[in-house]
Amino acid sequence: MSAETLKEIRGGVSETLAVGLGLIPLGLAFGLLMVQTGFAWWWTPIFSIVIYAGSMEYLAIGMVTAGIGPFSALVAGFMVNFRHIFYGLTFPRHTINSGTGRVYSTYALTDESYAIVSARPPGKISGTRVLTIQILCQALWVIPGIIGALVGQVLPDDLKGMDFALTALFVVLAWEAFKNNKDYSLPLFAVVLALVAGFVAPEQMLVIALTTYFVILLCRVRFPNLDKKLEIRTKHE
Incomplete structure (x- = not known):
């Protein structure tokens, strides 16, 4: 292994730790929730490796225990992770020389790894550093889980309270998103749609909403x- 490669690996580790350490408590909570929900402990790494989608893993627990069908789960998963399509358009996979590495990079693309990588100027990151960031992000999620x-x-x-981890996670994510874009119509639409869908078709509420x-x-x-x-009309009113 060359000195340049080692330098890139160390740089990737250094850049990841600040954000990646935040994954540890979420991973711990996910593992606890899996067992408290009734799953055997070894289902935790299976979920975290096969799904590896953070909030979608939490959501999958409720889907499995509720017996939701594969089509509904597919639609929900697509909607929750739809943003990753746009991530892939600008994520520097082309810097990775190995075909296997590019396949893994596609699979391991998450909010955290995208945020870390995109913080660097375009063209200023190596494939080695990209893979280091993604591997470490996944390790900091799977191992604590x-x-x-x-x-x-x-x-x-x-023991009560662990089943609230998913709700707390989404509340925090929603609040952070709202602080970045204080558009009151978005949460209003979400609440109204959830209430209407829950009243009309409670079993398919999530998918419909x-x-x-x-x-x-x-x-x-x-x-x-x-x-x-609409904004102008609201101001006039």
Whole structure:
């Protein structure tokens, strides 16, 4: 291994730790929640390796335990992770020389790895550093998850509160997103759609609400003038 490669690996580790350390408590909570929900501990690494999509893994627990069908799970997974399509358009996979490395990079693309990589100027990052960042991000998610699952086996079965981890995660993500874009119409649409879908079709509430919300967002992007007209009208009222 060349000195340049080692330098890039160390640089990738250094850049990842600041963000990646935040994955540890989430991974621990995920492992605990898996065991507390009734799964064997070894299902935790299976979920984290096969799915490896953070919030979608939490969501998958509820889907599996509720017996949601594969089509509904597919649609929900697509909606939750749709943003990754746009991530892939600018993620520097072309800097990775190995075909196997590029395949892994596609699989391991997450919010955290994208945020770390995109913080560097375009063209100023090597394939070695990209892979180091992604591998370390996954390790900081999978390993704490296993530890949390093993610890969860010795905790009392009636321990309460871990099932709230998913709700807390989404509340934090929603609040952070709202702080970056204080558009009150977005959470309003989300709440109304969830209530309507829950009343009309409670068993398919998530899929219906997410699909409708996705269509609304597409319309807003496609017809930006409509947003401006609504904003002007609201101000006048």
